[in-house]
Amino acid sequence: MDMFDRSKVFLGIAPIGWCNDDMPELGAENTFRQTVSEMALAGFTGCEIGNKYPKDPAELKHQLDLRGMRIASRWFSSFLLTKPYDEVEAEFKKELDFLAAVGANRINVSEQSGSIQGRTDVPILTGNHKPVMNDEQWKVFCDGLSRLGRVAADRGFKLCFHHHMGTVVQSAEETDRMMENTDPETVFLCYDTGHFTFADEDPLAMLKKYGSRIGHVHLKDMRLAVKEQARTEGWSFLTAVRRGAFTVPGDGDVNFDPVFAELSKSGYTGWLLVEAEQDPALADPLEYAIKARAYIREHTGL
Numbered sequence: 001m002d003m004f005d006r007s008k009v010f011l012g013i014a015p016i017g018w019c020n021d022d023m024p025e026l027g028a029e030n031t032f033r034q035t036v037s038e039m040a041l042a043g044f045t046g047c048e049i050g051n052k053y054p055k056d057p058a059e060l061k062h063q064l065d066l067r068g069m070r071i072a073s074r075w076f077s078s079f080l081l082t083k084p085y086d087e088v089e090a091e092f093k094k095e096l097d098f099l100a101a102v103g104a105n106r107i108n109v110s111e112q113s114g115s116i117q118g119r120t121d122v123p124i125l126t127g128n129h130k131p132v133m134n135d136e137q138w139k140v141f142c143d144g145l146s147r148l149g150r151v152a153a154d155r156g157f158k159l160c161f162h163h164h165m166g167t168v169v170q171s172a173e174e175t176d177r178m179m180e181n182t183d184p185e186t187v188f189l190c191y192d193t194g195h196f197t198f199a200d201e202d203p204l205a206m207l208k209k210y211g212s213r214i215g216h217v218h219l220k221d222m223r224l225a226v227k228e229q230a231r232t233e234g235w236s237f238l239t240a241v242r243r244g245a246f247t248v249p250g251d252g253d254v255n256f257d258p259v260f261a262e263l264s265k266s267g268y269t270g271w272l273l274v275e276a277e278q279d280p281a282l283a284d285p286l287e288y289a290i291k292a293r294a295y296i297r298e299h300t301g302l
Contacts, residue, residue: 002301003264004272011302012046012072013039013292014218014275017248018285021051021075022118022238027280033063035285040067042289043297046271048108049074057101064102072271073106073160073190073216074099080144081113081137081168092148096155106216106270107152108190110162111141116237117166123234124165124198125227131168141168142181149186158270160190160216165198166237172201179210188213192275193254194220194246198227204258211266218275219296221252241277248276248288250295260300272296 018035019027032052039047046069054060064070076095078088092107099107114131116122122129133141145161152159161178163169169178179189191214196203207214223244230240249256263272274292296302 003260004268004300004302006302008269009302010046010072010271011044011293011296012048012271012273013042013044013289014048014273014277015039015050015053016275016277017283017288018280019050019052020241020277023242024051026242027285030280030285036063036067036069038286039289040069042286043293044069044274044289046070046072046273048072048273048275057098061102071099071102071104072273073104073108075162076107076109077112078109078144078148079113080111080141081133085144085147088144089148089151092151096152096157099157100155105156106158106160108160108162108216109145109148110164111168113168115164115167117164118238119166120236120238122236124237124240125231126234130166130170133168138177138181142178145178145187146183149183153186158188158215159186160188162190162192162218163199164192164195170195170199172196172199172206175206176209179213184213188215190216190218192218192220193256193259194218194222194276197222197224197254198245203254204262207259207262207266211262211268214263214266214268216270217263217268217272219249219256219272219292220275221247221249221254221256223247224253242279244278244282246276247278247283248274248292248295250299251288251291257299264300272302
């Protein structure tokens, strides 16, 4: 059952299961070396970058090389609505320099202007708390994104936009508008099964719509019972994460088989990256990484 070409599709896992950048107290005890060693031990060949990773690309690359690992991508917070474009582009280029030095060719961009994802006092599923753009802001945002995409493309990178709970691009409708108004040659989607599920959207429908423009994949499962609790109890995004809203593929309620089939059918190339943030004290990171790896092998042959 080999659905993917191993020379074109790679498996990675995010450090967020070991130590959470938004809540550094979660997994504070897990060191960088332990984290990447456990990723390799679980059978992954790539990862994204967390707050404990060496800031020197040569040192980072050396430690990853020792473990047969590489960097798949990293998160970039854009502020296209609230900062001058040139300032955002300068920051973006700095990130590309770092990523190029460690041999990566993807960057995940999330527009963080007005984002409530890090605010523990704001409910994520009730009330209208998340930022919403007006027509003028949509233009500024989409034009800026296309320009950043061109900067990335000129350096051999794919800019992959990460739709995300609590931000200006959360829903299917917002994702559609972003995709329709950006340059299809330079702006790709960082497709996240968990965030579409959390936003009450159908991840498979979105995948079918944008197959050819998906540049990066986050495989994230969701426990729907916890999501409903977040809704009824008015939890923030981070409270929901802490209480176990997300988990690794095969451990929650997302149906991944049609997702894998569709990715295969659309000829996807790049990373399938497990990104399932939980409290490491409740979900042992190595154990869950092994569980995710076994599930992906069983369901895709990878």
